[in-house]
Amino acid sequence: MNPKKGSFIFKTDFFSRPILAGIFSFVFLLLIGSYLLFQRYQLIREAEERDMVNVMAQVQQNLNRSLKDSYSVALSMSFFINEEGEIEDFEKEAPLLLQRYSVVDVIQLVPNGVITKVYPYEGNEAVIDYDILNDPKTRAEALKAIVNKKMYFAGPFELKQGGTAVVGRLPVYRKDEFWGFSAVIITLENLLEQAQLEKLAGDKYLFQFSKIDYKTQKEKFFLQNNIKSEIQITETIVLPDGDWKFYIALKNPKVVYYELIPMAFFMVLLAGWLSYMIFLLFRQPIRLRALVTSQAGELAASELKFRTIFNQAAIGMVRVETTTGRFLETNKRYRELCGYTSAELSHMSFRDISDPSEISGNEKLMSQLLIGELREYSLEKRLIQKSGKILWIKLSVSPLWKKNSSGTTHIAIIEDITERVMAQEELMQKEKRYRALVENGAEVVTIFSKEGWTLYSSPSGEKLSGYSEKEIKSINLGSLVHPDDTKAFQQQLQTAIQNPKQPILGDPVRLINKAGEWRWAEYTITNLLEDPNVNGIVGNFRDVSEKKEAEINLTKSYQMVMEQNRRLLNFSYIVSHNLRSHSSNIQAILSLYNTTESVADRDDYIGLLSKVGEALNQTLDDLNEVVSISSNLDLNVQQLKINEYLDKTIDLIQVQINKKAAVIEREVPDEMVIEFNPAYLESILLNFLTNALRYREPERPLRISITGVQEKGKWVLIITDNGIGIDLERHGDKLFGLYKTFTRSATARGVGLFITKNQIIAMGGEVAVESKVGVGTTFKVYFK
Numbered sequence: 001m002n003p004k005k006g007s008f009i010f011k012t013d014f015f016s017r018p019i020l021a022g023i024f025s026f027v028f029l030l031l032i033g034s035y036l037l038f039q040r041y042q043l044i045r046e047a048e049e050r051d052m053v054n055v056m057a058q059v060q061q062n063l064n065r066s067l068k069d070s071y072s073v074a075l076s077m078s079f080f081i082n083e084e085g086e087i088e089d090f091e092k093e094a095p096l097l098l099q100r101y102s103v104v105d106v107i108q109l110v111p112n113g114v115i116t117k118v119y120p121y122e123g124n125e126a127v128i129d130y131d132i133l134n135d136p137k138t139r140a141e142a143l144k145a146i147v148n149k150k151m152y153f154a155g156p157f158e159l160k161q162g163g164t165a166v167v168g169r170l171p172v173y174r175k176d177e178f179w180g181f182s183a184v185i186i187t188l189e190n191l192l193e194q195a196q197l198e199k200l201a202g203d204k205y206l207f208q209f210s211k212i213d214y215k216t217q218k219e220k221f222f223l224q225n226n227i228k229s230e231i232q233i234t235e236t237i238v239l240p241d242g243d244w245k246f247y248i249a250l251k252n253p254k255v256v257y258y259e260l261i262p263m264a265f266f267m268v269l270l271a272g273w274l275s276y277m278i279f280l281l282f283r284q285p286i287r288l289r290a291l292v293t294s295q296a297g298e299l300a301a302s303e304l305k306f307r308t309i310f311n312q313a314a315i316g317m318v319r320v321e322t323t324t325g326r327f328l329e330t331n332k333r334y335r336e337l338c339g340y341t342s343a344e345l346s347h348m349s350f351r352d353i354s355d356p357s358e359i360s361g362n363e364k365l366m367s368q369l370l371i372g373e374l375r376e377y378s379l380e381k382r383l384i385q386k387s388g389k390i391l392w393i394k395l396s397v398s399p400l401w402k403k404n405s406s407g408t409t410h411i412a413i414i415e416d417i418t419e420r421v422m423a424q425e426e427l428m429q430k431e432k433r434y435r436a437l438v439e440n441g442a443e444v445v446t447i448f449s450k451e452g453w454t455l456y457s458s459p460s461g462e463k464l465s466g467y468s469e470k471e472i473k474s475i476n477l478g479s480l481v482h483p484d485d486t487k488a489f490q491q492q493l494q495t496a497i498q499n500p501k502q503p504i505l506g507d508p509v510r511l512i513n514k515a516g517e518w519r520w521a522e523y524t525i526t527n528l529l530e531d532p533n534v535n536g537i538v539g540n541f542r543d544v545s546e547k548k549e550a551e552i553n554l555t556k557s558y559q560m561v562m563e564q565n566r567r568l569l570n571f572s573y574i575v576s577h578n579l580r581s582h583s584s585n586i587q588a589i590l591s592l593y594n595t596t597e598s599v600a601d602r603d604d605y606i607g608l609l610s611k612v613g614e615a616l617n618q619t620l621d622d623l624n625e626v627v628s629i630s631s632n633l634d635l636n637v638q639q640l641k642i643n644e645y646l647d648k649t650i651d652l653i654q655v656q657i658n659k660k661a662a663v664i665e666r667e668v669p670d671e672m673v674i675e676f677n678p679a680y681l682e683s684i685l686l687n688f689l690t691n692a693l694r695y696r697e698p699e700r701p702l703r704i705s706i707t708g709v710q711e712k713g714k715w716v717l718i719i720t721d722n723g724i725g726i727d728l729e730r731h732g733d734k735l736f737g738l739y740k741t742f743t744r745s746a747t748a749r750g751v752g753l754f755i756t757k758n759q760i761i762a763m764g765g766e767v768a769v770e771s772k773v774g775v776g777t778t779f780k781v782y783f784k
Contacts (some may be wrong), residue, residue, distance in 0.1 A: 022279030030077030094119035111180035316414030339386035466514030482510035520548035
């Protein structure tokens with residue numbers, strides 16, 4: 001035997017063995033099944049990740065709502081601080097704030113970094129006089145709020161008074177100078193409850209909450225859950241107001257694999273069954289070979305083999321008459337595809353199962369095949385089943401005659417590709433839908449480089465900026481940002497660059513459009529520089545100008561209402577206080593008039609009564625003018641001579657001066673002229689002088705000194721008395737408070753000084769006091 005020939009026979013027999021074909025088929029099908037399992041695993045994982053993104057979006061929404069409520073509380077507390085930096089109405093308003101905003105547990109006012117006000121006081125006594133700017137534990141995060149000039153949530157950390165909490169600090173400025181903080185405290189338990197972590201987690205998810213420790217620069221975790229990102233599906237959100245991170249992961253990450261077990265089992269069974277079928281199929285030639293050898297010879301064996309393959313093929317096969325398109329012979333798989341029997345198909349042609357729009361094209365190809373222009377061709381077309389249902393098929397046609405010869409029949413191989421075509425159409429529809437959303441949506445989608453140059457801008461971008469896509473590509477995005485917003489925008493951009501694939505939500509910024517108008521826009525930046533399909537930074541911008549303008553107008557309206565209320569309150573106090581002084585003078589004069597029998601004295605009293613009446617009438621005129629302008633923010637301001645109003649005020653209270661035997665010394669220059677409201681000036685002088693008379697020291701003669709001087713180009717009125725004095729260490733912080741009294745006098749109402757200070761401040765001035773018990777008091781009025 002020829003060794004080479006024997007070797008060839010050995011190899012042929014080896015690869016034609018049915019058992020090897022079956023094993024090879026089994027391995028091949030297992031590989032295909034493994035690939036399908038992997039694709040299924042990716043789909044399940046992506047679905048879980050989408051669900052977790054939605055859950056984290058809800059968590060972020062809940063947290064943002066809580067933080068916004070906390071910001072509202074801190075902002076409301078800042079209104080307790082007047083322009084002089086003094087705290088007003090804290091004890092009265094603090095309980096109402098906590099009652100309204102349940103998210104906050106404790107509120108504080110922290111002038112110059114030292115906690116002086118806290119509510120509730122019980123349980124928080126330990127933090128009074130606590131200087132957070134000098135404590136290394138709190139200094140860094142407190143300074144961050146000052147530097148950013150916005151509210152920053154520090155913590156969670158152990159509180160001085162006990163417990164773990166988050167502290168939000170809003171820097172407060174008065175007269176363009178840092179005053180201190182308006183602070184809110186949210187316990188960690190309350191914060192997590194507001195985030196609804198337990199409800200959202202259910203039996204499916206685990207949450208983790210962390211923050212970078214400022215001292216160690218290590219990530220610190222606050223929940224007991226152990227999330228190992230290398231084996232679990234996780235998602236993360238970052239809250240920039242507190243530099244916090246929230247993680248979410250599946251409680252049981254293996255549940256993803258559990259869903260694949262039935263499919264894997266089915267794949268193994270299918271691979272085994274198909275391998276067995278192939279094993280049987282490959283056994284057929286051996287059996288047929290033996291049968292042919294024993295019966296009809298090589299030609300009959302070949303015919304039988306062809307028939308067997310033809311009928312047992314897993315794809316449709318048809319022998320067609322090329323000239324007419326009539327079906328001559330069909331296999332089982334083809335009959336299953338079209339739904340017709342062999343007898344029915346024997347009287348039909350390809351035209352009977354084809355879409356009418358495709359028939360002419362098929363006929364042209366068959367003509368080219370018949371005349372030799374084509375040797376074979378393939379195309380995708382529609383097949384109309386007997387039931388009327390349409391299938392997509394891949395048709396491959398080859399002639400049954402040798403090249404350069406003639407023939408009349410060809411063979412067509414038909415493969416069902418309906419699922420693939422449907423999948424392609426669905427993908428195209430999704431792509432069209434996505435493109436329509438991007439191009440027609442209100443949100444502008446841009447792709448730009450890390451240097452700020454635009455690579456792509458959706459058509460809706462022209463509505464926001466006024467620039468076409470071609471024009472916007474020649475403009476650096478940073479040049480469109482308002483100068484006051486540039487720093488914050490650049491910080492958000494750097495944060496996005498440092499955190500690839502993480503959406504970074506920024507505060508609204510102002511962008512200038514082509515028409516030169518500033519428009520407010522919210523934006524989200526995502527770094528996809530490493531994604532080869534994007535290769536840039538994706539920015540989603542949305543025009544929120546109307547919303548932002550509404551917020552600004554609302555703030556202005558609120559400030560206007562507060563100013564109007566303050567002025568109306570001042571007006572009511574003026575009416576109450578000033579008219580009461582006039583009525584007291586009238587009563588005193590009438591009392592003296594009724595007790596004297598001297599005609600000359602009575603005439604004097606009538607004269608005084610006339611002056612008081614004139615002054616009362618003038619006061620009413622001034623008050624009527626105040627009423628007429630109370631709806632405006634601009635008060636009536638005139639050039640007023642201090643000496644003229646001092647003369648008028650002293651005349652009004654002359655009876656009281658005489659009764660108290662008071663001596664008034666005046667050193668006010670005639671050139672002391674101020675810009676002031678007449679009604680306010682009269683009220684201020686009357687309050688200071690009547691208080692000096694009311695609170696004199698009974699053991700010594702009363703002396704009142706009135707002096708006018710200039711300091712740094714501004715007039716200062718100094719009123720000094722040698723009365724009983726005020727204990728400023730005890731009452732200094734309440735001196736100008738409403739209804740605050742410091743003596744046991746029955747006539748003291750605690751209104752005069754409150755009115756006086758508010759009137760001075762309303763006119764842009766300031767007031768200071770120096771006093772010592774038993775020595776006297778000095779008030780200094782600094783005019784604008």
